[in-house]
Amino acid sequence: MTTLKWWQTALFYQIYPRSFADGNGDGIGDFKGITEKLDYLKGLSIDAIWLSPHFPSPNWDCGYDISDYCNVAPEYGTLDDFKTFLEESHKREIRIILDLVLNHTSDEHAWFLESKSSRDNPKADWYVWADTPPNNWQSCFDGEAWTYVPERGQYYYHYFMKQQPDLNWRNPEVKQAMWEGARFWLDMGVDGFRLDALGTIYEDPALTPHDVPMTMGELRRFSESAQTEEEKALVEKYWFDMFKHQWGGPGLHDLMKELRSIIDEYDDDRMLVGEDDNIDYMGDGDDELHLVFNFPLMRTEKLRPAHIRKNQKERLARLDKLPTRGWGCNTLGNHDCSRIYTRFGDGLHDAELARVNAALVLTLRGTPFLYNGEEIGMTDHLIADPSKLRDTMATWYYEHLVKEMNVDPAEAAQRAGEMTRDKNRTPMHWSNAANGGFSPANVEPWLPVHPNHAKGINVREQHDNPDSLLNYYRRLARVRKQIPALVEGGYKPVHEKAEDYFAFLRFTEEQSVLVVLNYSARHHELKFNIPGKKTARVLFSSAGRSRKDQPLSHFTLGAFEVLIAELG
Ligand code: NOJ
Numbered sequence: 126m127t128t129l130k131w132w133q134t135a136l137f138y139q140i141y142p143r144s145f146a147d148g149n150g151d152g153i154g155d156f157k158g159i160t161e162k163l164d165y166l167k168g169l170s171i172d173a174i175w176l177s178p179h180f181p182s183p184n185w186d187c188g189y190d191i192s193d194y195c196n197v198a199p200e201y202g203t204l205d206d207f208k209t210f211l212e213e214s215h216k217r218e219i220r221i222i223l224d225l226v227l228n229h230t231s232d233e234h235a236w237f238l239e240s241k242s243s244r245d246n247p248k249a250d251w252y253v254w255a256d257t258p259p260n261n262w263q264s265c266f267d268g269e270a271w272t273y274v275p276e277r278g279q280y281y282y283h284y285f286m287k288q289q290p291d292l293n294w295r296n297p298e299v300k301q302a303m304w305e306g307a308r309f310w311l312d313m314g315v316d317g318f319r320l321d322a323l324g325t326i327y328e329d330p331a332l333t334p335h336d337v338p339m340t341m342g343e344l345r346r347f348s349e350s351a352q353t354e355e356e357k358a359l360v361e362k363y364w365f366d367m368f369k370h371q372w373g374g375p376g377l378h379d380l381m382k383e384l385r386s387i388i389d390e391y392d393d394d395r396m397l398v399g400e401d402d403n404i405d406y407m408g409d410g411d412d413e414l415h416l417v418f419n420f421p422l423m424r425t426e427k428l429r430p431a432h433i434r435k436n437q438k439e440r441l442a443r444l445d446k447l448p449t450r451g452w453g454c455n456t457l458g459n460h461d462c463s464r465i466y467t468r469f470g471d472g473l474h475d476a477e478l479a480r481v482n483a484a485l486v487l488t489l490r491g492t493p494f495l496y497n498g499e500e501i502g503m504t505d506h507l508i509a510d511p512s513k514l515r516d517t518m519a520t521w522y523y524e525h526l527v528k529e530m531n532v533d534p535a536e537a538a539q540r541a542g543e544m545t546r547d548k549n550r551t552p553m554h555w556s557n558a559a560n561g562g563f564s565p566a567n568v569e570p571w572l573p574v575h576p577n578h579a580k581g582i583n584v585r586e587q588h589d590n591p592d593s594l595l596n597y598y599r600r601l602a603r604v605r606k607q608i609p610a611l612v613e614g615g616y617k618p619v620h621e622k623a624e625d626y627f628a629f630l631r632f633t634e635e636q637s638v639l640v641v642l643n644y645s646a647r648h649h650e651l652k653f654n655i656p657g658k659k660t661a662r663v664l665f666s667s668a669g670r671s672r673k674d675q676p677l678s679h680f681t682l683g684a685f686e687v688l689i690a691e692l693g
Contacts, residue, residue: 131220132317132396132415133452134612135172136487136602137494141460142179142201143187143571144552145497147564153571154552154563156197156206160213165584169500169595170602173220175319175398177460179207183233185288185517186266187460187550189224189321190231194306211314220316222396227303228325229289236302237290241274241281251299252290253282253328260334262371263341266518267525270371284325284371286517294326294380304387317388317396320414323381324401327374337367342525349540373403381406381413398454404440410449416492423457428469428482430627430644434618437629441490441616453491457482458499464549465496467505474646476502476594477685480667481642483598484687487605488631488640490616498553500598501587505548506575511538513573519545547572554578556585597667604665604689610636611689619653626682630655630692637692638664641682649682661690 140159148157156179166174178188181198188198197207214221230237240248258271258280264287271280272287281290292299307318339347344367348360381399385408388395397413399406402420406413422428422436444451458465466479479502486493508514511523511534519541526537542548551572556562561578562585564570575582587593605611614631625645631638639653639661653661660674667687675690682688 129613130396130415131172131394132398133492135220135492136170136605137173137175137222137492138166138169138171139175139177139459139494139496141177141497141550144550144563146553146555147568147570150565150568151200152564152568153200155200156202156210160206160210163210163213163217163219166219167217169599170606171219171495173222173316174214175222175494176224178224178226183231183288184515185231185286187516187546189226190229190233190286190289191226192231192233193235194230194303195309208313215314222317222319222398223310223315224321225307225318226321227292227294228322229283229285229291232288232290236292242276244277244279248298250296251293253293254279255282256280259332260370262328262332262335263367265341265368267341267345267521282328284322284328291325291328294376300380300383304384307384307387311388311391311395316394317398317415320384320397320399320401323377323399323406324372324403326380327376328372329370329374333370335367335370337363339363341367345522346530377406378408378413382408385413404443404447404451407447407451410447410451416452416454418494419453419455419491422455423462427471428457428478428485428644430623430625430642433485433627434621437489437616437618453489454494455486455489455491456494456496457486458496458549459494460496460550461546462549464503464505465499466502474685475504477646478644479594480597481644481685481687483594484601484640484642484665484667484689485627487601488611488642488689490614490631493605495598500595501554501584502582502594503551503554504575504577504582506551506573507539507542508545508547508551508573509538509542510573511541514541514545514547515572516545516547516550519547551575554583556583557581601665608636608638608664608689608691609633610638610691611640614638619655620651623649625649628653639677639688639690639692641686641688643682643684643686646684648684650679651682652679653677655692658692660693662693663688663690665689 143154145154146158146162148155179201180191181193181196182188182190197204211221236248236251239246240251262270264270266286273280283290344363351357351360396415398416399414401417406417419440425432469482470478514520523537523541526532527534552563552570552574554561557579559566560570561574587595610631610633614633617630620628625647626643628641661677662674663670663672668683
């Protein structure tokens with residue numbers, strides 16, 4: 126495995142800094158807290174952390190509206206706290222990648238304040254300005270995408286909220302300023318970046334209007350009310366058509382090449398992962414991004430074997446076409462979507478399915494990314510009191526429902542609680558103490574803590590319980606590290622028609638490993654015909670199988686069983 130790069134063999138863990146660990150007891154996560162938890166992450170075999178934005182921000186979009194790219198949000202600590210965190214991580218051989226938000230800044234960033242002050246200031250052309258809204262483009266967070274500024278008597282463009290003006294990436298000064306920001310952290314020793322929303326950096330230069338016969342607010346309501354298959358298909362088409370001219374404009378490949386060359390100036394050990402699923406952004410495999418996420422895997426209502434097989438077939442075929450063998454990147458959750466445990470549960474076997482899905486991410490071909498809290502089975506937390514919501518999208522939505530749609534406040538609160546991303550960003554549960562041990566009992570954390578922290582969904586209790594989900598993740602992560610075929614091997618599906626279980630081989634020249642994931646409550650009598658192989662030595666079993674050889678000619682797969690076995 127020596128020829129592989131660290132980001133190919135690493136197990137990544139996404140930290141949402143506001144919610145991970147509150148070191149100074151003020152109700153908000155911070156670097157002191159994260160640093161104190163590094164040994165916990167080491168114990169989970171984590172090799173790299175993707176840190177969601179930690180920069181100063183007015184927090185309209187929870188940190189994704191940055192007002193200074195070269196500093197630390199005061200609530201998270203100081204630059205020195207960051208340096209300590211980086212140093213302590215590196216001491217433990219944990220790499221750190223940061224979130225690089227290129228498309229937009231905060232409207233409180235000094236660049237925007239200057240740009241909006243007049244039509245002829247030095248940064249007048251740093252954002253996207255127009256005398257009148259040139260089209261009907263919408264902000265994906267609601268409302269028009271063009272907002273008026275009286276100082277200039279002009280409108281600026283924002284794909285996200287009006288507090289997140291889009292930068293004008295056709296202006297070379299913008300590039301230079303942003304690259305300086307990136308270098309600031311690279312010089313300090315960070316190991317790379319996760320690139321936020323890169324598809325939105327360039328728009329259609331012809332500014333072509335969308336042809337969807339409704340506004341974004343109306344489309345949201347139409348999506349909620351769609352019942353029939355036809356309506357649902359139309360909803361999907363409308364979402365795509367509404368934004369298709371605001372995405373993927375020309376220039377992005379050149380921009381990614383430019384950023385890659387900066388990264389490569391440091392050493393070939395820094396990396397870039399794009400918040401996009403488009404493999405084209407990996408260029409020739411060596412000149413753009415190192416990784417893009419396999420979002421199509423998680424973009425499904427139910428994770429079922431047929432979906433996973435189809436996803437792997439398509440993805441890996443595309444990756445294998447790259448001149449240098451492309452590397453996959455699998456994840457099932459992040460700060461933008463419902464938690465894995467809730468989303469991919471069936472209401473009856475959520476705990477079992479969470480284990481099967483953990484095994485999926487850790488055994489598929491490609492680099493795995495976990496989202497903080499999934500290892501203890503954190504679930505979505507529906508926040509019933511709208512005054513406690515912090516995701517602006519949801520507070521706006523609540524007000525819109527109550528004030529403009531005359532929806533009953535209780536129903537509006539329920540709907541806002543379901544749509545918000547707050548539900549999957551609540552504080553990490555460190556123990557069964559008040560506030561889940563995240564903050565002291567007398568402090569109100571920035572988002573409410575899920576009460577189920579007192580029912581075993583916390584690190585402290587799971588640490589002590591050998592059968593806990595946490596210890597299951599720990600075991601799986603260790604097994605993955607010890608088996609070269611799982612990290613670098615090829616992939617081949619077997620029993621491709623099986624509806625209930627997903628079985629596949631991971632193999633190198635020296636080693637063949639069979640992985641079987643039973644997504645059902647049914648037992649299965651299985652027989653594998655794998656040329657030249659007769660037995661399977663159990664490396665990992667969720668059913669407590671002993672480590673001895675298992676005949677391949679016949680064995681019974683238990684309900685929701687996960688089996689990883691080396692073939693001989
Ligand atoms: C993608 C981020 O993951 C999301 O949280 C954010 O709201 C948007 N980009 C805008 O930056």
